Amino acid sequence: MTRPDVASAAAADSGTLRPLPTLDTLPRRFSDFATMGEALDYAASGTRGFNFHDARGNLAHPYSYAALRSDALSCAYRLIAHGIKPQDRIALVAETGADFAQMFFGVIYAGAWPVPLPLPTSFGGKESYIDQLSVQLQSCDPKILFYPAELAEMAGAAAAANAVEGLTFEDFIARAAAPCALPQASTDDIAYLQYSSGSTRFPHGVAVTHKALLSNLAAHSHGMQVQESDRCISWLPWYHDMGLVGCFLSPVANQVTVDYLKTEDFARRPLAWLDLISRNEGTSISYSPTFGYDICARRMSSQMKASDRFDLSRWRLAGNGADMIRPDVMQSFVDAFADAGFSPSAFLPSYGLAEATLAVTIMPPGEGIMVELVEETDLSGGDAAEGRPQRYRAIVNCGKPVKDMIVEIREEDGTPLAEGQIGKVWTTGPSLMVGYFRDEAATQACMADGWLDTGDMGYMSGGYLYIVGRAKDMIIINGKNHWPQDIEWAVEQLPGFKQGDIAAFAITTPGGEEAPAVLVHCRTSDTEERAKLRNQIRDRVRAITGMNCVVELIPPRTLPRTSSGKLSRSKARTLYLEGEIVPYDIAA
Incomplete structure (x- = not known):
């Protein structure tokens, strides 16, 4: 041979x-x-x-x-x-x-x-x-x-x-x-x-x-039920844990062949990713954060049939992780590529973080995306105002703990919570980091007795983990908790916006009050249109959350992102407060 x-x-x-x-x-x-x-x-x-x-x-x-x-x-x-x-x-x-x-x-x-x-x-x-x-x-x-x-x-x-x-x-x-x-x-x-x-x-x-x-x-291969015909296709960066561990080191340790696109090439021509998957004669394993699926769905022209270019029928596992999973985006992807053979059951939601090497939970293959509707007051930990209509958010099932890892939901004081109760997500098992290099204080702040505080909020239901949001991103106004994702998603429903155009966080107003600030990419130069848009956004946030907010329209591509492409709300807040993000002057 x-x-x-x-x-x-x-x-x-x-x-x-x-x-x-x-x-x-x-x-x-x-x-x-x-x-x-x-x-x-x-x-x-x-x-x-x-x-x-x-x-x-x-x-x-x-x-x-x-x-x-x-x-x-x-x-x-x-x-x-x-x-x-x-x-x-x-x-x-x-x-x-x-x-x-x-x-x-x-x-x-x-x-x-x-x-x-x-x-x-x-x-x-x-x-x-x-x-x-x-x-x-x-x-x-x-x-x-x-x-x-x-x-x-x-x-x-x-x-x-x-x-x-x-x-x-x-x-x-x-x-x-x-x-x-x-x-x-x-x-x-x-x-x-x-x-x-x-x-x-x-x-x-x-x-x-x-x-x-x-x-x-080993937990990857066990959780994804890797088989002989599997081939990995990836555009994920190797400086991020999902790209480095999941799509560079795992294929070596599990002897899987990989087809790579550079991340910057995917950003310019995202559908080339799906071309590679289509050409694979075996079964495909390929991961992406939500925004990767979103970009591909948006690039499909209404005049073009996906089946004319793609064959996604052998895409066995379409992994999703590294950010909050958006069920509406996943549905848009299915709508765009169903006629090319893509099956919704191929979706493989997962949850992980670098401090646990990578994977903490993985959805069993074939189960696809499952959601639970959770009432807003359950998410925020508050009580519903009398007479207020109920509002629900769809929370995505991120799967079951991978082999040898254990997940527990705890109160702030460390008390374990019962099934269905929202709290801090803790995990333990052989995949945990030794600690942060030369930073004992930061290590002790998130590790205790062999357990890791992930910093995320979620709950367990039927043995599955549901992630609600990042604890440090929580906006607390008048003692009530609000998730920035809820505010951002509300604004995204207005025409002309997409995921990544909005960042919400808490600020202190000149009057000394706490208020949510919403930074929004604005693509119009007309001052009257900008003023109208700002009012629409303010009304939309008030309708969803009941709060008045500070709306700032900013130039496109201004909001900062992490190295893996995720929106960095904490950095956006810092840059805004330091004057490095300069909003448009509506009155100009």
């Missing part, structure tokens, strides 16, 4: 690249390894691997696990020759491609700790990106920062500003690699540091051991 990497090289010589296969004769092992290096050693003995695609979804680089292992060992030799020791931190700007992949595993083979850092986003600009890298470099204290050559100016500036050696992937990989003895890793050693998507101003490096990582990866 011809090895796939050799076959790919031969195909490249003839001008035709061949994707690495879905099926393999290698007996599958589901993450039952002591270390991630051992997992790659095993995957490299088979024929599967990564297929990197260009912006139009064309195959650009088939990269077998055998080739990845060979390149990663060479990187480890170079790192050791460069003076890198076990437990040193090595920061890596996480560009989706072979360079980052081999460097990440090379750092692991060398006994050091890889630290994936974000790429620049389309908002914020050069200085904002340098600042973001700087705070994370200060936190993880790395020996080296590696980055793609095209980011040399910005990443190099961040490295220099923090007295960190900066090198491009390309220059380092071009160096000679003399084989040497590699350190022996223990299953209890730290595998990597992960910065959660919201950790920009006050970063927390999540320290994850090989044991915790592989336990969670």
Whole structure:
């Protein structure tokens, strides 16, 4: 049998690249390894691997696990020759491609700790990106920062500003690699540091051991019932836990072939994601936050039948996580792509966070999206005003705890709550982080007696977890709790708005009163239209919540997002109060 990497090289010589296969004769092992290096050693003995695609979804680089292992060992030799020791931190700007992949595993083979850092986003600009890298470099204290050559100016500036050696992937990989003895890793050693998507101003490096990582990866395969015909398709960034753990490390540890689009290429041509899924002759596993499904549904023209371009009938698991799951968006996706064979039962809601490595709960495959309607006063913890009509919000079922993880709902004082009662979501199990790197106070603030306070609010029903919202985002006005999602969703129902256009949070007015502020992207330059729009928004929020709010219309693309693309309400509030977000003057 011809090895796939050799076959790919031969195909490249003839001008035709061949994707690495879905099926393999290698007996599958589901993450039952002591270390991630051992997992790659095993995957490299088979024929599967990564297929990197260009912006139009064309195959650009088939990269077998055998080739990845060979390149990663060479990187480890170079790192050791460069003076890198076990437990040193090595920061890596996480560009989706072979360079980052081999460097990440090379750092692991060398006994050091890889630290994936974000790429620049389309908002914020050069200085904002340098600042973001700087705070994370200060936190993880790395020996080296590696980055793609095209980011040399910005990443190099961040490295220099923090007295960190900066090198491009390309220059380092071009160096000679003399084989040497590699350190022996223990299953209890730290595998990597992960910065959660919201950790920009006050970063927390999540320290994850090989044991915790592989336990969670085994839970993935168990919860998703991975089968031989499965192939992963992903555009998720590798600096976010769902992309790094779920779509980069899990495929290696469970020997699954992956087709990748770069995140920025998905942003420009989102339907290329569905093209890749359509071309897969096996069964597809592919994850996205809600906004990914939303973008695809909106891109479908009413003049175009989805079945003319796509075949989504073999999309077995359409995972959804990393943000609040919107049932209305999911229904819009079904409406747009049902005639292309997409089945609603393919939806796989889940819940997780970097502090638990990734997965905490996963919906059993085939059950799709299930919702419960919860009355507003139950969500806020208040009492309904007499005579007020009842208002309900649809809360999405995020599945059952994954293998070996336990979930408990607790009061603020730690008292466990009964089924159906809303409280703080706590979890425990072998996938939990060791703690935040060099931040004992932050670790103790969220961990107690082997349990993790996730910071999220939810409830259990019939063994399933329902997530209500993020505790720190709660708006408390006159002693009553309000969820910002409810305010944002209310405004989104007005014509011309979409998810991500609105951010709601609490402020103190000049009169000393607490009030909700609503920042809204405005796309009209007509001052009369702006004034009319602001009144519509204010009336809409009052009708839904009974509160008067401060409405500020702001330029499009102003609201800040986390590295994974989620709206950052806390950062929006800070920027607004500091005067860095400047609203339109309606009277101008």
